[in-house]
Amino acid sequence: MGGSGSRLSKDLLAEYQDLTFLTKQEILLSMYVVSAPHLVDEQQARSGNEHTGTPIAERANRSPLSARAHKRFCELLPQEQQSVEASLRAQVSFEQILSLPELKANPFKERICRVFSTSPTRDSLSFEDFLDLLSVFSDTATPDIKSHYAFRIFDFDDDGTLNREDLSQLVNCLTGESEDTRLSASEMKQLVDNILEESDIDRDGTINLSEFQHVISRSPDFASSFKIVL
Amino acid sequence: MSESSASALPPGRPSRQPAVHSENLSLDSSCFFSPPVNFLQELPSYQSIARRRTGVLSQDKQSGTLLKSTNSYSSQLKDRIAANLSSQSIREYALNISEKRRLRDIQETQMKYLSEWDQWKRYSSKSWKRFLEKAREMTTHLELWREDIRSIEGKFGTGIQSYFSFLRFLVLLNLIIFLIIFMLVLLPVLLTKYKITNSSFVLIPFKDTDIQCTFYPVSSSGLVYFYSYIIDLLSGTGFLEETSLFYGHYSIDGMKFQNFTYDLPLAYLLSTIAYLVLSLLWIVKRSVEGFKINLIRSEEHFQSYCNKIFAGWDFCITNRSMADLKHSSLRYELRADLEEERIRQKIAERTSEETIRIYSLRLFLNCIVLAVLGACFYAIYVATVFSQEHMKKEIDKMVFGENLLILYLPSIVITLANFITPIIFAKIIHYEDYSPGFEIRLTILRCVFMRLATICVLVFTLGSKITSCDDDTCDLCGYNQKLYPCWETQVGQEMYKLMIFDFIIILAVTLFVDFPRKLLVTYCSSWKLIQCWGQQEFAIPDNVLGIVYGQTICWIGAFFSPLLPAIATLKFIIIFYVKEWSLLYTCRPSPRQFRASNSNFFFLLVLLIGLCLAIIPLTISMSGIPSSKACGPFTNFNTTWEVIPKTVSTFPSSLQSFIHGVTSEAFAVPFFMIICLIMFYFIALAGAHKRVVIQLREQLSLVRKHSPRGSWWQAFTQDTARKVVFSREGVEFLQPSLATTSSKLCLQAQPRPASFIH
Numbered sequence: 001m002g003g004s005g006s007r008l009s010k011d012l013l014a015e016y017q018d019l020t021f022l023t024k025q026e027i028l029l030s031m032y033v034v035s036a037p038h039l040v041d042e043q044q045a046r047s048g049n050e051h052t053g054t055p056i057a058e059r060a061n062r063s064p065l066s067a068r069a070h071k072r073f074c075e076l077l078p079q080e081q082q083s084v085e086a087s088l089r090a091q092v093s094f095e096q097i098l099s100l101p102e103l104k105a106n107p108f109k110e111r112i113c114r115v116f117s118t119s120p121t122r123d124s125l126s127f128e129d130f131l132d133l134l135s136v137f138s139d140t141a142t143p144d145i146k147s148h149y150a151f152r153i154f155d156f157d158d159d160g161t162l163n164r165e166d167l168s169q170l171v172n173c174l175t176g177e178s179e180d181t182r183l184s185a186s187e188m189k190q191l192v193d194n195i196l197e198e199s200d201i202d203r204d205g206t207i208n209l210s211e212f213q214h215v216i217s218r219s220p221d222f223a224s225s226f227k228i229v230l
Numbered sequence: 231m232s233e234s235s236a237s238a239l240p241p242g243r244p245s246r247q248p249a250v251h252s253e254n255l256s257l258d259s260s261c262f263f264s265p266p267v268n269f270l271q272e273l274p275s276y277q278s279i280a281r282r283r284t285g286v287l288s289q290d291k292q293s294g295t296l297l298k299s300t301n302s303y304s305s306q307l308k309d310r311i312a313a314n315l316s317s318q319s320i321r322e323y324a325l326n327i328s329e330k331r332r333l334r335d336i337q338e339t340q341m342k343y344l345s346e347w348d349q350w351k352r353y354s355s356k357s358w359k360r361f362l363e364k365a366r367e368m369t370t371h372l373e374l375w376r377e378d379i380r381s382i383e384g385k386f387g388t389g390i391q392s393y394f395s396f397l398r399f400l401v402l403l404n405l406i407i408f409l410i411i412f413m414l415v416l417l418p419v420l421l422t423k424y425k426i427t428n429s430s431f432v433l434i435p436f437k438d439t440d441i442q443c444t445f446y447p448v449s450s451s452g453l454v455y456f457y458s459y460i461i462d463l464l465s466g467t468g469f470l471e472e473t474s475l476f477y478g479h480y481s482i483d484g485m486k487f488q489n490f491t492y493d494l495p496l497a498y499l500l501s502t503i504a505y506l507v508l509s510l511l512w513i514v515k516r517s518v519e520g521f522k523i524n525l526i527r528s529e530e531h532f533q534s535y536c537n538k539i540f541a542g543w544d545f546c547i548t549n550r551s552m553a554d555l556k557h558s559s560l561r562y563e564l565r566a567d568l569e570e571e572r573i574r575q576k577i578a579e580r581t582s583e584e585t586i587r588i589y590s591l592r593l594f595l596n597c598i599v600l601a602v603l604g605a606c607f608y609a610i611y612v613a614t615v616f617s618q619e620h621m622k623k624e625i626d627k628m629v630f631g632e633n634l635l636i637l638y639l640p641s642i643v644i645t646l647a648n649f650i651t652p653i654i655f656a657k658i659i660h661y662e663d664y665s666p667g668f669e670i671r672l673t674i675l676r677c678v679f680m681r682l683a684t685i686c687v688l689v690f691t692l693g694s695k696i697t698s699c700d701d702d703t704c705d706l707c708g709y710n711q712k713l714y715p716c717w718e719t720q721v722g723q724e725m726y727k728l729m730i731f732d733f734i735i736i737l738a739v740t741l742f743v744d745f746p747r748k749l750l751v752t753y754c755s756s757w758k759l760i761q762c763w764g765q766q767e768f769a770i771p772d773n774v775l776g777i778v779y780g781q782t783i784c785w786i787g788a789f790f791s792p793l794l795p796a797i798a799t800l801k802f803i804i805i806f807y808v809k810e811w812s813l814l815y816t817c818r819p820s821p822r823q824f825r826a827s828n829s830n831f832f833f834l835l836v837l838l839i840g841l842c843l844a845i846i847p848l849t850i851s852m853s854g855i856p857s858s859k860a861c862g863p864f865t866n867f868n869t870t871w872e873v874i875p876k877t878v879s880t881f882p883s884s885l886q887s888f889i890h891g892v893t894s895e896a897f898a899v900p901f902f903m904i905i906c907l908i909m910f911y912f913i914a915l916a917g918a919h920k921r922v923v924i925q926l927r928e929q930l931s932l933v934r935k936h937s938p939r940g941s942w943w944q945a946f947t948q949d950t951a952r953k954v955v956f957s958r959e960g961v962e963f964l965q966p967s968l969a970t971t972s973s974k975l976c977l978q979a980q981p982r983p984a985s986f987i988h
Contacts, residue, residue, distance in 0.1 A: 019321055019330045023367055105553035106545060118326050128327040135321070137545060148324040150540065167539075174542055175564070176557040183564065190568055194535045203931040215536045222541035224388050229380060229546045 020135030708856030725787030
């Protein structure tokens with residue numbers, strides 16, 4: 001897996017395995033993501049290819065290149081070049097995370113980054129935030145965790161409930177990003193009415209976390225669709 | 231909602247998000263898995279550790295005595311969380327990594343105050359979990375085609391991926407079936423034949439039957455043309471007929487090993503029963519989950535919108551163009567659903583005149599459908615009869631192409647029928663004026679029935695030909711021994727031909743139709759016609775029907791041709807790669823996308839129908855038609871099934887009378903009645919639970935409407951909403967808690983039972 005993989009100490013790896021749902025291989029692969037944004041830029045500049053970025057697994061296999069990229073990433077941090085710990089604490093800006101192929105095509109990418117960011121200004125992700133993200137979206141995460149975070153991602157105004165505006169924005173994200181792909185106003189109203197009728201148990205016009213988790217627990221497609229594969 | 235949490239927790243605690251949100255979460259989510267950070271810092275254990283680094287604080291697990299409780303509700307919350315800190319795995323908390331680290335540190339310091347036994351218990355459970363995870367990780371590497379299917383999932387979504395998972399399942403099923411047959415039938419024969427073990431064949435004792443029944447003419451070997459080898463390979467006649475591929479090869483009564491005699495007829499029959507039972511159990515096990523989901527879904531469209539909106543986006547899509555396709559298909563689906571709702575409302579408002587008109591039109595059109603089906607079945611019957619009659623005539627003297635045509639005539643007619651009828655059905659259903667979703671389902675159902683029934687018609691035609699003789703010669707041996715001296719082998723040959731032809735057609739369509747079409751579209755896209763026609767769509771229902779058809783042939787044919795499952799395994803492996811290649815390079819995905827959950831249930835349902843349709847001809851041929859006296863292991867028995875009563879009669883008498891008792895009517899009828907009673911009980915229980923759920927929901931909305939907007943009531947309604955989930959499993963938990971105060975609520979809250987679906 002190249003030089004940078006072995007720099008992550010065994011204790012740290014074991015700790016991350018305890019705290020997240022990721023396997024050892026996935027944690028090592030995600031190290032490359034933290035360093036790989038530079039790799040992606042370099043590749044795209046060379047090939048001029050806008051649309052496809054290679055997925056993480058393929059990139060990780062080209063070890064010499066990734067080791068160079070990680071070294072370059074460490075070079076950005078002047079004093080803490082040597083320690084792996086510091087590179088783990090480095091913050092990666094949203095633009096770089098959003099350019100990953102796993103997230104690039106996702107209409108919820110900004111919400112995902114905002115939900116998982118723990119920095120005070122909420123505009124960058126550290127390596128551990130990124131691990132959190134991958135852990136929640138992994139195969140083995142429990143449905144409760146997934147529905148909890150799905151609720152926070154869908155809550156566009158961050159007020160703890162999904163009201164009509166949140167739901168309309170959600171539907172617009174699903175149907176497309178341009179103006180002509182939106183549903184008409186009457187169709188949107190019919191749709192939001194149906195959703196609220198199905199999931200709003202206490203009839204207050206909003207969906208709170210319990211109702212959301214109740215609905216999700218009976219949704220057969222949720223577990224298979226709410227995952228990101230490394 | 232914000233006032234509720236503010237009163238519960240002391241103000242001024244730092245939190246990592248706007249205060250309102252996190253504190254809401256602390257009370258909204260269940261007691262068990264999202265403790266907020268600021269609450270943790272209030273735990274006495276944490277505080278005392280922070281104050282005194284060393285310190286032997288004696289506290290019990292509950293840690294409730296040292297709490298400075300602000301109000302009774304939150305203290306109970308802390309009680310519950312403290313108690314559960316030990317049992318919950320860290321990673322199931324919805325916190326970020328640094329907070330989970332803190333929580334784990336607290337847990338570990340708590341652990342120091344436990345007894346040795348508890349510590350050891352927790353340590354061993356942790357290492358056991360780690361071991362299980364490692365084992366699970368390793369087994370996933372053994373999964374066949376894991377990378378291929380994952381990349382298909384990423385590029386095309388979960389609907390198409392479920393088709394490939396289904397194909398993989400069939401490969402494994404066929405492999406296991408072949409292993410069963412190999413173990414029970416082939417292995418002893420091979421061991422004895424090649425003298426690996428010191429055993430010998432026990433030949434069938436000569437019985438006093440008419441010499442005419444045992445006359446089995448071997449195919450003439452004279453001047454053999456080269457192409458006859460090809461014909462033999464494609465149709466199973468000639469040199470293939472006597473190999474272990476077919477039933478006729480196993481004309482042995484048993485194998486005599488040192489200590490015992492291996493009874494081959496019994497083993498042969500048991501292997502057939504074993505693979506049928508195994509297939510049934512495996513399919514039912516896989517479809518149980520999907521069935522539960524569909525049962526819920528069919529209850530007044532309970533979930534369709536929420537499922538499509540909240541679980542609609544496939545987060546594993548990485549491809550930009552795939553994402554655009556997903557957007558458009560979601561749009562299409564949502565619009566179709568809303569449209570369907572409007573149509574359903576319109577239907578409900580139909581006048582009685584219109585209803586009568588519609589129903590009479592539907593009756594007429596269904597008669598047309600039945601007529602079409604009848605015509606196809608008759609065509610297959612005629613083709614089979616023609617093919618069988620002309621096969622017996624001077625086949626060597628015929629021209630090569632004509633030869634093959636006659637041999638393959640039934641297969642060709644079946645394929646043509648399966649090609650034309652879906653088009654006819656699709657046209658007819660437009661006039662029947664159903665809602666769009668129902669239209670699709672009915673068309674698919676009709677096509678499924680058509681496809682699978684054709685095989686049955688073929689087998690029944692063969693059966694009728696075998697047992698019908700002119701001028702009463704059937705009395706001699708029970709079947710038409712002049713034309714069919716070894717009829718099982720000949721049925722096996724028909725199945726073999728069907729399988730080979732099916733395989734050839736799939737390859738030919740992919741190579742000679744899809745591939746040129748794609749080339750045309752790429753290079754001659756200026757032509758209007760080509761633009762209209764477009765690339766081939768990867769239509770999932772048609773593809774699934776194709777492989778279920780192949781599997782049904784395999785099930786029927788495995789009795790008559792023991793090596794057929796091995797051929798089926800190879801065929802499906804090749805089809806996997808061919809379809810994958812075709813999907814990647816020649817097809818475009820269809821705009822109407824299948825949902826994974828829907829698909830799994832649909833595929834397995836169709837497979838189950840195929841299995842049931844395969845069991846019928848097998849049972850009839852095993853117990854109704856006398857086994858051929860010229861070949862095979864059952865020459866000494868009247869029918870194949872007779873082996874079982876004969877074996878039972880060799881058991882000790884107590885066991886015999888027990889078996890006779892179990893299989894008699896005196897046992898079967900009461901057994902059947904008890905099963906019916908149990909089924910009615912469960913149906914009634916399900917209905918009762920449904921009514922309770924409706925009542926509780928109404929109760930909730932009433933409570934919310936008539937209550938003051940205070941913290942206690944908010945928490946109460948959230949928690950009760952949570953418990954609506956439990957009502958399916960334990961209704962009795964709910965009634966008492968609705969009547970008690972909040973302080974009792976958390977203590978009564980039961981650990982969340984396993985979710986109904988997952």
